[in-house]
Amino acid sequence: MGSVTLPEAEAKELLDAQAHLWRHVFHFLNSMALKCALELGIADTIEKHGKSITLLELANSLAIHPNKVPSLHRLMRLLVSSNFISKETSANGESLFALTLSSKLLLTNHPLTQAPFALALLDQTLIDPPSHHLSSWFQNEAESPFHISTGKSFWEHAGHEPKFNAYFNKAMESDSRFVTSFLVTNESFRGLFEGVESLVDVGGGNGTTAKAIMEAFPRLKCTVLELPHVIEGIQENGSGVIYVAGDMFEAVPHGDAVLLKVGSVYSLLFLLFFS
Template identity: 50%
Template sequence: MDTSTLLAMENPKELLNAQAHIWNHIFAYHSSIALKCAIELGIPDTIQKHGNPMTLQDLANSLAITPTKTRSLYRLLRLLVHSNFFSMTKLVDGEEAYANNINSQLLLKDHPCTMSPFTLGMLDPTLTEPPHYLSKWFRNQDESVFYMVHGRSFWEHADLTPGFNQLFNQALASDAGIVSTALVDSKNFMKMVEALGSLLMGYKGMRVT
């Protein structure tokens, strides 16, 4: 029985759902690349500096976008809005405008909990290129995909590549910063610390017979 016959026997709805499922996984990386692009272009900071929602043309002008690529900027923004990194509203004259939300605020360079360094670090080609060779790695003796692509371990590469080393350290610092800030400011976390302290004091006072 050939493939076309087998497909014809399947439920059409299930086939379309399966196709959509595969499409979603194939193109999922577009969201990551769009996010990286937004940070590199400075979209969150530009909107923040403007103080109000910005129209497509205002953004294009402020970001010095090549005029012929304004339409592509529109597509980028639509994807980022769909991914909930920006909010889209309509001005009095009906024109669409884009604003930051809580997610894009964490991408601001001067935000105390900025995750821009972490985003750029994790999406650097140094880290995103190796996964493309995962299937090849399964059939050789290399210790890791990273080693296979770069010819050295991750830590050796970081030690010998100052630019990447700095990028990676900044990425880890920004990620740790937001976690520590959230925990320290959390009333529940402080209650847990106090409870743990009481437990330890009680344990210290116990006498083993």
């Protein structure tokens, strides 16, 4: 195919369209860079350093192979562009890297850490095989792309893989802790519990949300309904939370109110991959 000559205005529009396309084609690199940063412990290392860190200081702390230091610099540039790391230049012209508010949420010792959530949702089991089966899923009777790649539903897979199940439960716990910490101090949310004496948290995981609600509203009786493999081995530990093993599509325990915490991200994710 030969070259095409276009008017300047049309050429600019096409270049903008190509840039838009490229942003989506390569956007996965941002997610993989974030995963890499979590696995290397970059945020924790910078926090432990106590101040802005140079590239070589970071490389030495992370035991990066000497040949890979230039690649580490490229990784840091990508993290800077996605606002997970900030960069300034020292008086001698050296780059200094520091944490942003977003990367502080990735610290393992942060009370509202989102590191388990990010690592679980970027896990190869959830991302790689299912995403490559999405188009074929639309053209056959398979339950989900996840089912095509593993031969099981998401919940069946979690039930047979204790390590993966624990991984995912930690992710849901970190997300629940983050969301609930804001909800229990919100006056509109608190008003919803007026006159409510019992609450059933459907799909409540290990009870993180229920425990926080009971701490804010001691009069409430909270029950967590979860799949058996999720709550297996969980003890009440004096929290007062009642755990019931079951399937919400079959029966839900009685309560004055039912809580089902499913955000838009979860809805889309489970619709596309795990439904």
